[in-house]
């Protein structure tokens with residue numbers, strides 16, 4: 278039986294493939310799960326036709342770092358420092374999540390990402406309060422139909438405040454991670470694959486960090502997601518240097534934040550193919566230093582963008598691209614004695630980071646990241662006839678500096694349409710929305726019942742040595 282074919286006709290194609298470039302008016306043919314052809318004009322009489330007139334056709338965005346489970350705590354972290362985040366989110370709120378909350382957070386978070394044109398996401402998932410949480414977190418992503426890596430988090434959340442603690446033997450997460458890999462995510466060719474997130478490197482000794490990385494490799498984790506070099510929060514630790522010196526640096530390491538990575542560390546990463554996920558909004562808000570994206574890219578490191586926490590920020594790539602672009606321009610402009618004559622960091626550079634950059638960081642550059650024939654059909658159609666998009670003189674500028682998720686008309690993942698006509702498909706949103714509201718209310722009420730002073734004191738002793 279021939280593969281189902283869909284022809285996207287007459288759009289402005291921003292391919293992110295240097296051989297194809299930008300086609301002011303072009304066609305794209307999808308066959309099954311792949312892109313078959315991209316050209317100024319394609320004849321395919323047997324294909325179902327999608328009119329892409331007045332739309333930009335571009336590759337799906339790749340978000341390389343998100344804690345998706347926090348979706349139903351949206352806006353909780355609006356004015357938080359990293360200290361607040363550690364005390365409130367990681368030490369209290371997380372303990373009130375039951376397995377259904379883990380499902381909802383991950384499911385709705387993945388739908389939110391798809392709605393915004395993010396077709397691939399790395400879930401750094403540290404909401405494993407029990408094996409049932411792991412099952413439900415995975416199911417939340419799989420049911421949404423998003424591509425990605427589920428990074429099993431070892432971090433030990435506090436005892437579940439909400440229910441009688443389940444009796445689980447010490448170290449159970451190691452066994453559970455192995456079970457998830459073997460039973461749920463055994464294939465590296467599936468839409469969702471297995472990854473690993475060690476315990477926070479600042480919360481354990483270096484030998485433990487090394488053992489956890491080796492364990493992830495033993496399990497066959499596709500990527501190992503690790504928060505590092507967060508400005509004054511882990512000053513002097515230089516975990517990446519230590520990893521390099523210990524002979525553990527490899528291309529399966531996906532470091533996150535990294536604002537204060539040294540030149541030596543960046544060169545270790547570049548030499549071994551390790552990647553960085555820059556999360557501009559977190560780094561700027563929480564005092565981690567300036568985003569390292571341009572320094573890392575110039576050092577030859579595989580550089581990508583993550584959104585991190587939707588308990589604070591909006592979950593779309595358009596906003597993060599804009600923030601990264603202008604933050605970097607601000608840094609560079611401030612170095613000039615006078616007004617800059619030229620702006621060095623361009624919109625096309627940040628669009629590259631959010632598409633092909635993400636693909637390279639995940640080792641999937643031959644699979645996703647550009648509209649290249651033979652690659653997976655992960656495609657976004659952005660409307661250019663909305664009030665904030667007319668006229669569309671520079672399509673790259675329009676995607677980076679004008680567009681928001683409401684302009685995303687259609688989204689395809691692996692050739693399957695998940696959004697069309699501006700609406701998510703295959704999702705009963707009114708029903709899910711009410712479940713999210715109830716889940717959120719219960720978790721927030723639980724938090725309000727806790728006296729957090731002792732937890733704050735303990736965290737302050739850990740984080741602020743002079744306090």
Ligand SMILES: [Zn+2]
Pocket residue numbers: 342344401504533585
């Ligand atoms: Zn993070």
